Amino acid sequence: MRAGLFVWLCASVLLVMSLPSAHAASSIDVYDFPNDQIEARYRALIEEFRCPKCLNTNIAGSDAPIAQDLRKTVYRLLVIDGLSDDEVRGYLHERYGDFVLYDPPLSYRTVWLWFAPGLFLCLGVLFLWRVRRATTLAAPLAQDERERLATLAESEDR
Amino acid sequence: MNEPTTAPNSATKGGLARFVPLALFAGFAVIGVVGLFVLGDRHELPSALLNKSFPEFSAPLLMDESSVMSREDLIGEPLLVNVWATWCPTCKAEHAELLRITQDYGVPIVGLNYKDDPRAARAFLARYGNPFRYNLVDADGQIGVDLGVYGAPETFLLDANGTIVYKRVGDVNPRIWRDELAPALKALGVELQANTGAG
Numbered sequence: 190m191r192a193g194l195f196v197w198l199c200a201s202v203l204l205v206m207s208l209p210s211a212h213a214a215s216s217i218d219v220y221d222f223p224n225d226q227i228e229a230r231y232r233a234l235i236e237e238f239r240c241p242k243c244l245n246t247n248i249a250g251s252d253a254p255i256a257q258d259l260r261k262t263v264y265r266l267l268v269i270d271g272l273s274d275d276e277v278r279g280y281l282h283e284r285y286g287d288f289v290l291y292d293p294p295l296s297y298r299t300v301w302l303w304f305a306p307g308l309f310l311c312l313g314v315l316f317l318w319r320v321r322r323a324t325t326l327a328a329p330l331a332q333d334e335r336e337r338l339a340t341l342a343e344s345e346d347r
Numbered sequence: 348m349n350e351p352t353t354a355p356n357s358a359t360k361g362g363l364a365r366f367v368p369l370a371l372f373a374g375f376a377v378i379g380v381v382g383l384f385v386l387g388d389r390h391e392l393p394s395a396l397l398n399k400s401f402p403e404f405s406a407p408l409l410m411d412e413s414s415v416m417s418r419e420d421l422i423g424e425p426l427l428v429n430v431w432a433t434w435c436p437t438c439k440a441e442h443a444e445l446l447r448i449t450q451d452y453g454v455p456i457v458g459l460n461y462k463d464d465p466r467a468a469r470a471f472l473a474r475y476g477n478p479f480r481y482n483l484v485d486a487d488g489q490i491g492v493d494l495g496v497y498g499a500p501e502t503f504l505l506d507a508n509g510t511i512v513y514k515r516v517g518d519v520n521p522r523i524w525r526d527e528l529a530p531a532l533k534a535l536g537v538e539l540q541a542n543t544g545a546g
Binding site: 241242254255258259261262282283284285286287312316319320323 | 364367371394395396462487488489491492493494495496497498
């Protein structure tokens with residue numbers, strides 16, 4: 190009986206987890222596209238921009254009003270104004286800054302963002318190298334140390 | 348046998364390397380503290396529009412939706428543009444300060460009523476007082492997008508040429524007025540004389 194209940198519980202949890210999440214559903218707006226190519230470009234672009242209000246979600250995956258407005262803006266720029274992908278990126282970057290781009294351009298403000306990981310990697314490698322060198326260079330025991338070790342080991346045995 | 352049994356050469360062998368983990372920890376701690384307290388709220392994005400021209404727009408007025416204003420109407424003197432809505436609690440919180448700024452210092456404030464219900468907005472101003480010279484209506488948030496607005500309230504300071512010289516995301520409060528807005532206005536040559544006295 191218990192086991193049957195458990196299986197049922199697991200099955201329902203899995204079912205709930207497999208349902209399309211609110212995250213995926215939120216980006217379904219009703220827009221008409223003149224052709225599939227433009228629609229594909231629209232889908233790719235809204236995946237690309239970060240929602241300014243919600244830190245770690247793109248505008249495709251956010252229900253925030255500002256994300257809806259930005260999707261509408263991307264649609265307008267692509268379909269009505271006929272801009273290229275780069276022009277759309279430029280339009281949003283001009284207004285919302287580096288923040289909306291997940292791939293921020295290299296500038297004096299983003300130097301740390303780009304190079305800190307490499308710097309930390311180098312520091313880590315340097316540290317490991319020094320630790321390894323220190324252990325391999327450990328001096329062999331002197332005669333009196335070996336004798337002391339032997340007596341210590343002997344006393345432990347008793 | 349109870350005396351410390353550190354090998355005589357371990358201090359020199361370990362040397363400064365012993366302090367590397369401590370130094371790394373201290374480094375990360377400093378980065379954390381800077382991130383938390385110095386850089387402050389990550390929700391506050393630096394405005395990409397600072398020192399750029401206020402974008403072109405065409406918007407009806409809240410009080411008279413048949414007349415339309417454009418960027419040209421904002422040019423001529425330094426003024427504040429305040430993005431607000433009745434659905435925004437922080438806008439209500441800053442309302443008294445906006446009233447004080449116009450009434451006491453005569454600083455012109457143009458409202459941008461952002462994605463709001465115009466009737467609710469008019470009722471709000473009738474009830475709580477109107478600090479705005481006039482209000483532009485941005486019904487669908489398009490002007491907001493052009494301004495890089497991502498949440499109300501936001502307040503822009505424009506110089507006489509219509510260039511954005513300052514932006515505040517969040518409420519305008521007495522501290523922001525004293526430390527940021529008033530000095531920025533003075534830097535534009537605006538004389539701020541409090542009319543609080545005899546009136």
